[in-house]
Amino acid sequence: MTYARRTWIVLWKDLLSERRSKETLNALFFFALLLLFLFQFALGADRERLTAALPGLLWLGFILSGLVGLGRAFLAERENDCWEGLLLVPGDKSAIYLGKVAGNLILMLLVEAILLVLFAVFFDIDLGAHPIRLIVVIGLGTLGFAAVGTLFAAMTAHVRAREVLFPVLLLPVQVPVLLGAVKATEAVLLGEPLGAVGHWLGLLAAADTIYLTVGVLTFDAILEA
Amino acid sequence: MTSRERALGWLAGLGLTAGLVMAFGVAPREATQGNVQRIMYLHVPAILVAYLAFGVVLVASVIYLWGRAAGADRLAHASAEVGVVFTGINIATGAIWGKPTWGTWWTWDARLTSVSIMFVIYLGYLLLRAMIEDRERAARFAAVLGIVAALDIPLVHFSVYWWRTLHQPPTLLRPGSPPMDPTFVLALMVNLVAFVLLYGYFTAKRVRLLRQEEEVFA
Numbered sequence: 059m060t061y062a063r064r065t066w067i068v069l070w071k072d073l074l075s076e077r078r079s080k081e082t083l084n085a086l087f088f089f090a091l092l093l094l095f096l097f098q099f100a101l102g103a104d105r106e107r108l109t110a111a112l113p114g115l116l117w118l119g120f121i122l123s124g125l126v127g128l129g130r131a132f133l134a135e136r137e138n139d140c141w142e143g144l145l146l147v148p149g150d151k152s153a154i155y156l157g158k159v160a161g162n163l164i165l166m167l168l169v170e171a172i173l174l175v176l177f178a179v180f181f182d183i184d185l186g187a188h189p190i191r192l193i194v195v196i197g198l199g200t201l202g203f204a205a206v207g208t209l210f211a212a213m214t215a216h217v218r219a220r221e222v223l224f225p226v227l228l229l230p231v232q233v234p235v236l237l238g239a240v241k242a243t244e245a246v247l248l249g250e251p252l253g254a255v256g257h258w259l260g261l262l263a264a265a266d267t268i269y270l271t272v273g274v275l276t277f278d279a280i281l282e283a
Numbered sequence: 284m285t286s287r288e289r290a291l292g293w294l295a296g297l298g299l300t301a302g303l304v305m306a307f308g309v310a311p312r313e314a315t316q317g318n319v320q321r322i323m324y325l326h327v328p329a330i331l332v333a334y335l336a337f338g339v340v341l342v343a344s345v346i347y348l349w350g351r352a353a354g355a356d357r358l359a360h361a362s363a364e365v366g367v368v369f370t371g372i373n374i375a376t377g378a379i380w381g382k383p384t385w386g387t388w389w390t391w392d393a394r395l396t397s398v399s400i401m402f403v404i405y406l407g408y409l410l411l412r413a414m415i416e417d418r419e420r421a422a423r424f425a426a427v428l429g430i431v432a433a434l435d436i437p438l439v440h441f442s443v444y445w446w447r448t449l450h451q452p453p454t455l456l457r458p459g460s461p462p463m464d465p466t467f468v469l470a471l472m473v474n475l476v477a478f479v480l481l482y483g484y485f486t487a488k489r490v491r492l493l494r495q496e497e498e499v500f501a
Contacts, residue, residue, distance in 0.1 A: 206431065209427065209431070210428075213411070213424045213427065213428070214411075216415070216420070217411075217414050217415055218414070219414055223407075223410065223411065223414055226407050226410060227407045227410075227411060227428065230400050230403040230404045230407060231404055231407075231431060231432065231435050233400050233439055233442065233443075234435065234438035234439050234441070234442035234443075237442040237443065238442055241445075257445065258445075261438065261441060261442055264438065265438050268434050268435075268438070269431070272427075272430055272431055272434065276348060276426075276427040276430065279348050279423045279426065279427060280423065280424065280427060282423065
């Protein structure tokens with residue numbers, strides 16, 4: 059079985075079980091909706107204030123729903139005693155990591171798409187002026203988040219206080235990704251070209267590369283019984 | 284206590300005494316800030332040694348994942364603890380220094396922010412270690428986190444730096460000769476050496492303590 063095939067099987071398994079149960083996605087959809095209410099309550103109806111804070115709010119929504127979703131990434135394996143099953147997969151274990159990252163990335167992107175639509179509808183904000191630019195920024199930011207999130211989720215899956223530990227570990231490490239993503243999103247929403255935020259995109263790409271590389275190289279050590 | 288440890292302890296004590304003499308006796312009063320500036324001799328060495336400590340965590344973590352030597356894990360653990368303490372000293376002294384010179388205890392300036400993020404990341408590292416009971420598993424997970432954390436520091440630094448900054452640019456770690464009076468530099472260097480010795484002493488002691496803990500609970 060090739061490396062790519064093993065990665066694909068892990069991804070396919072996660073997507074299939076999510077498609078059949080819709081457990082995480084349904085919960086995240088309502089969570090995202092509730093976040094929107096909270097943002098509205100916190101900032102009031104002042105349109106200008108809302109617009110100024112929009113990139114930050116958007117990423118706050120992505121991050122919070124991502125935390126909830128990623129925290130569950132290895133729950134199925136843990137609760138159903140499938141951890142040993144993962145261990146039995148032949149060859150390089152990093153294929154499992156990449157498959158999990160891909161699954162989490164897809165899940166997060168779905169939730170983010172929903173959040174974007176909700177923002178556009180409820181706050182009457184035009185997000186569609188430069189869709190490609192927005193997708194590039196959101197994709198780069200989310201990849202970094204999913205790469206570290208998957209690694210830390212696997213780490214904290216065995217810890218009793220994982221609901222607390224997971225965000226406490228993940229959030230500070232994600233500060234560069236969050237800063238870069240918010241700043242780049244802000245510029246894109248203002249209609250600036252991607253070249254104007256080249257340094258932020260470079261930072262996001264560097265972060266993604268570093269996180270993915272470390273994840274691939276160290277996942278073996280995390281998966282061991 | 285081993286004799287080597289004791290020697291290191293005495294050296295560190297001697298260095299700190301020399302550092303105090305240099306900071307309060309030899310180094311002249313700074314022209315604009317006055318005596319407040321003398322806190323620099325504690326503030327700057329503390330953060331430089333913290334960076335050293337986290338660098339040691341990175342190297343020890345890689346070595347641990349490579350060969351699973353328990354000694355490397357203990358070194359990473361001890362070094363991270365000492366590094367967090369020194370980062371805390373740096374943040375606290377920075378606040379004390381900031382009040383009279385900038386007029387505020389805290390500001391979200393680039394370097395203050397990046398150092399405090401580093402502080403929180405390594406607090407999380409220690410938290411992870413404390414929360415996993417299985418020693419061998421804690422070592423493996425902490426090693427992975429130690430690597431992610433260290434590689435994250437430059438990213439944090441750059442991302443936060445692009446916000447603009449109030450802080451004076453680094454005086455020592457930049458090319459060319461430092462624009463400081465040589466006496467200031469000498470006083471700073473003496474304190475830096477003393478802090479490195481202190482780091483070595485604390486870490487060695489903590490490593491030994493961790494080994495003894497393991498022997499007791501094994």
